[in-house]
Amino acid sequence: MLLSAKFAALIVFVVGVQAETHTVVFVNRCGRGTPRLKRNGVTLSTGGPYTSNGCGADGEGCTMVETTLVNPTTPGSGSSTDITLIPPHEFSVTTGFGYYNGCDGTNPSCPLAFRKPSDTFAQVACQADNVNLAITFCD
Template sequence: MSSLFIPVILLARVIAVNAEEHIIRFKNDCGSGTPTLVRGGQILPLSNNGGYQDFTSTNPFESAIAYLQTSDQKCLLNGENCVLVEMNMNNPSCPGCGSSVDLSLITPHKYQDSTAFSFWGGDGTCDGLGAVCSDPNCSTAFHQSNDNQVQRYCNSNNVNLLITFCGPQTTGYTPAVANSLSSLSNQAGQPSHAVVSLTPPSTPEPQGGQTSSTSTTATTVATPPSEEHTTTATTHSSASPVAAGTPKGKTCKVKARGRHGRVH
């Protein structure tokens, strides 16, 4: 083989190793309404994928929001009047610098339909980790700007996100599959959370519509950030998933959403 081709091959391998991709997948079981994904003040196009609607990003996908637009267009562009899903999807540059997702009911956002999210894909360590809000007073969503315990973190590369509307789940946090890295913090003296029967997807398609047999109150799986979740662009620290009994500490700075419940 000519030596001229060796650098090209090596470059291709580096690009393949460093490639980043995140799928934002929607499952709407409400019978009406339109899943809506917004970033930078723009509604992004979704592609149909069987019973799902997908958006694929080949770069970090940060400061984005999602909601279910009602048939009467009740939700405004930034999700006002509806349950909001806020997301930062990115490969971690250090322990604790990965993806972060939460639900928000901070005014002017309001409850309209059951909304859930869960991570899937990547290396499989975060499969199923997420939260469900099935009532206006759900303890799994932001009601005040300092409810940082509701944020869910994943430190897996190329992790994806499944957002489900009107699913059968009851309000609670959903743990990752057994023995996954992100579920170990459940064993570190934390109260138990909503028990969900989840297995890693055998194909790129996640297992939507999982059911929960237990309603739970608000508790924490990941260590919440030390600084308040604010309405302005700030940074906060989060802890990476660690083995049971291992102290958690600040590891690095991660980017918070630009304005809570708002996009520019």
């Protein structure tokens, strides 16, 4: 188990309709470091400080949360979120997430993470419009 403070959250937003709204909230209980918010490989400015703590530009060596937040247009086409530990990603800190304002109560954590590409059970879907997401570190 790697106990260092390094971690990254990579978020991919897919927004097809302007009326959609999605909020991503980070809850960092580590007491150090700042998660990175990325879209399409570009780090977005959140107005706060940035600390990489040894993670690669795409989260290599760290626990990673992947998400697509989108209102469903057909059954099964809504939001999807997962935690990945597929190499080059690896466990760095306890991480979890949960949807809110729709699909509440879906709160997976590291034990349910992708460990190899075929672990599709790790994806948590949400078919609610305008769902929001909270990502928690060190909980």
